[in-house]
Amino acid sequence: MLVGVVAALALLAPILPIRDPLALDLGHRLAAPGAHHLLGTDQAGRDVLSRIIWGSRESLQIALSAVLLGCLFGVTLGLIAGYKNGSILEMVITRCFDVLFSIPLLVLAIALLGILGARPVEILGFTLTDKIKLVGLIGLSFTPALGRIAYASALVEAKADYVRAKKAQGAGWIELVFVEIFPNAVPSVIVQATLFVGVAIIVEASLSFVGLGVQPPTPSWGTMLADARNYIFSGEWWVAVFPGLAICATVVGFNLLGDALRDLLDPRGGAKSTFV
Amino acid sequence: MIGFLAKRLAFAVTVVIAVSFLIFAMARLVPTSPAYLVLGADAGHAEVAAFEAKYGLDRPLLAQYGTWIHGVVTRFDFGVSFVSGRPISTEVAETLPVTLELILASMVLCLAISIPLGVISAFQSGGFVDHALRVVSVLGVSTPGFWLGLVLILLLSVKAGWLPPGDLPRPSDGVGPHLLALILPCFCLAIYYTAIISRMTRSSVMEVLHQDYVRTAVAMGLSKTKIRMIYILRNGLIPIISVAAMSCGYMFGWAIVIEQVFNIPGICRALLAAIFARDYNLMQAAVLVITLAFVLLNFLADIGYRLLNPRVSW
Numbered sequence: 001m002l003v004g005v006v007a008a009l010a011l012l013a014p015i016l017p018i019r020d021p022l023a024l025d026l027g028h029r030l031a032a033p034g035a036h037h038l039l040g041t042d043q044a045g046r047d048v049l050s051r052i053i054w055g056s057r058e059s060l061q062i063a064l065s066a067v068l069l070g071c072l073f074g075v076t077l078g079l080i081a082g083y084k085n086g087s088i089l090e091m092v093i094t095r096c097f098d099v100l101f102s103i104p105l106l107v108l109a110i111a112l113l114g115i116l117g118a119r120p121v122e123i124l125g126f127t128l129t130d131k132i133k134l135v136g137l138i139g140l141s142f143t144p145a146l147g148r149i150a151y152a153s154a155l156v157e158a159k160a161d162y163v164r165a166k167k168a169q170g171a172g173w174i175e176l177v178f179v180e181i182f183p184n185a186v187p188s189v190i191v192q193a194t195l196f197v198g199v200a201i202i203v204e205a206s207l208s209f210v211g212l213g214v215q216p217p218t219p220s221w222g223t224m225l226a227d228a229r230n231y232i233f234s235g236e237w238w239v240a241v242f243p244g245l246a247i248c249a250t251v252v253g254f255n256l257l258g259d260a261l262r263d264l265l266d267p268r269g270g271a272k273s274t275f276v
Numbered sequence: 277m278i279g280f281l282a283k284r285l286a287f288a289v290t291v292v293i294a295v296s297f298l299i300f301a302m303a304r305l306v307p308t309s310p311a312y313l314v315l316g317a318d319a320g321h322a323e324v325a326a327f328e329a330k331y332g333l334d335r336p337l338l339a340q341y342g343t344w345i346h347g348v349v350t351r352f353d354f355g356v357s358f359v360s361g362r363p364i365s366t367e368v369a370e371t372l373p374v375t376l377e378l379i380l381a382s383m384v385l386c387l388a389i390s391i392p393l394g395v396i397s398a399f400q401s402g403g404f405v406d407h408a409l410r411v412v413s414v415l416g417v418s419t420p421g422f423w424l425g426l427v428l429i430l431l432l433s434v435k436a437g438w439l440p441p442g443d444l445p446r447p448s449d450g451v452g453p454h455l456l457a458l459i460l461p462c463f464c465l466a467i468y469y470t471a472i473i474s475r476m477t478r479s480s481v482m483e484v485l486h487q488d489y490v491r492t493a494v495a496m497g498l499s500k501t502k503i504r505m506i507y508i509l510r511n512g513l514i515p516i517i518s519v520a521a522m523s524c525g526y527m528f529g530w531a532i533v534i535e536q537v538f539n540i541p542g543i544c545r546a547l548l549a550a551i552f553a554r555d556y557n558l559m560q561a562a563v564l565v566i567t568l569a570f571v572l573l574n575f576l577a578d579i580g581y582r583l584l585n586p587r588v589s590w
Contacts, residue, residue, distance in 0.1 A: 102288070103295050104570040106529025107547070111563050114551030115302045202420045206533045209422055210548055225423055229537070232430045233441070240430065244423035251418035259414075 002253030006060070006246075009053050048238060051219040052246045058131075058220040059250070063200035065135045067193050070142030075182075075189055078147035082154020083177045094151065097144040105141040106203065112137060113212045130215050138203055142196050149192055153185040187265035194258035198251035205247055221247050284578060288571045293345070296564045300341050303556035304333075310358045313554060344560075354561040359553045364561045367546060372565060374444065375535070375542030378465065379527045381458055386466040386473060387520060391513070394477025398485065398512075399504065409474060416471025421464040421530055425537040428460050442539040461538040465530055469523040476519055481512035514585050521577030525570040 041047055081093035116133060154177070157163060163180050171180070207213035208222025216223050221243045228240035311327040312319055328334045332343060347353040354364035397406035433441035440457045447454045484490065485508060493503045528544060535545040547562035549555075582588050
């Protein structure tokens with residue numbers, strides 16, 4: 001439900017009857033919430049509500065792409081490692097997951113973002129924008145966890161009769177892994193991926209908050225909070241409170257969705273959720 | 277057991293070396309020489325070359341790394357910051373204890389809340405505490421700590437004036453104000469892991485609750501309290517130890533944001549400041565120290581788990 005509302009708002013932002021999130025209105029700086037501006041305005045007179053809605057596009061885009069990227073790498077590697085049980089390839093892949101698990105990825109990501117700089121950089125002819133860097137680093141940090149889940153199911157499925165039957169019919173390993181085994185690994189991966197979308201939203205907001213993520217003036221929940229930091233002492237509470245509430249509501253939504261999917265797809269995972 | 281320890285230690289050392297080399301190399305692949313930071317953007321070629329020769333920046337990457345890591349290991353010498361001119365070891369010695377205190381205090385707070393909460397909700401599954409825990413834990417994992425920090429500063433510091441909004445006075449200037457200033461940052465850093473660990477405690481205790489040996493103990497007529505305290509908790513809480521140690525490691529990442537919000541002079545804030553000042557020497561030192569702490573915590577978690585749980589082979 002919550003996820004649906006947020007997604008709809010994000011998708012419909014261009015046609016909703018809301019103000020331009022970038023329009024400056026210096027005559028109405030830091031206006032309190034009221035009939036004119038439902039959630040007030042920020043230090044440049046920009047409408048907070050419309051910035052939150054436009055900001056949801058950035059946050060969802062980055063979070064969803066990061067999780068998809070993590071799934072792409074993690075699941076592919078995990079499935080191959082699980083199928084090629086006992087091979088050197090399996091050892092290399094699982095070792096890589098171990099290494100990624102045992103380093104402080106968030107700290108490393110922040111350092112790498114710092115070295116690359118927040119502005120777009122060009123490497124080997126590719127232009128890396130701030131968003132692509134964020135997606136890459138957050139996605140990478142999800143890879144080992146998603147990979148291990150895919151690996152665990154591939155280990156089990158690879159020994160199942162239906163896979164061996166296919167193999168006896170002469171199917172190649174690529175077909176076996178991606179056509180036969182993959183669909184059986186999907187449910188548990190989806191549950192984890194949904195929960196990770198929530199984490200990705202928080203990580204993106206945190207990075208943007210400290211100035212290493214989405215760059216102003218693009219509205220994002222993290223940059224809005226970074227601006228708001230200066231105004232909590234002078235009483236303009238709305239600039240700080242509402243973007244955070246938007247983050248909470250969205251992340252709660254993804255967490256509840258993840259729990260519900262677990263009950264639906266992976267019922268051994270726990271009791272029925274009473275939330276949704 | 278010795279074999280396991282040796283293997284585990286070798287892995288940890290390899291990881292630390294790999295991560296520190298990665299950061300070291302990345303920082304040196306940046307096209308602009310740090311010489312321009314020190315000498316100014318309009319420095320001449322000869323000056324830059326002299327500067328690079330003085331600090332060994334013209335040597336091959338591996339040789340530079342070798343010298344650096346050798347200095348770190350043998351003399352606790354991380355080199356000199358090109359921005360402030362101070363030795364980085366001083367910087368690390370000043371800021372690391374602050375972050376360690378913040379993280380340990382947060383973990384103590386986290387365990388003090390989450391273990392009783394998780395245990396009670398497991399024992400009274402379906403009761404009030406259990407339902408409350410479900411709601412609180414979803415909110416806990418969904419609330420960004422830094423935003424909670426802003427809101428709490430707004431409510432408790434600006435409006436109510438109960439707690440200081442930031443800055444961490446040294447313990448030598450009075451233990452009271454020091455501890456008071458730690459409350460908000462610790463709470464914000466702890467909330468996410470409080471939610472996670474209380475849920476884990478619940479499911480871990482629930483699992484033990486249905487084991488055969490517990491049923492046997494009940495059948496033998498042992499008192500409920502004795503069964504719960506000795507038989508269930510001792511086994512149910514073992515997994516929590518490694519989760520807690522790993523969470524401490526992850527807290528270093530979140531501490532970067534929390535130290536920023538509360539203006540706490542820890543190593544994570546120093547890392548962020550170094551990034552923005554392009555102070556790569558300080559940055560690589562901070563990443564090395566944090567990685568070391570992270571790997572060490574994981575190592576201890578592994579050892580502790582095996583020591584407490586004799587069923588896991590070495």
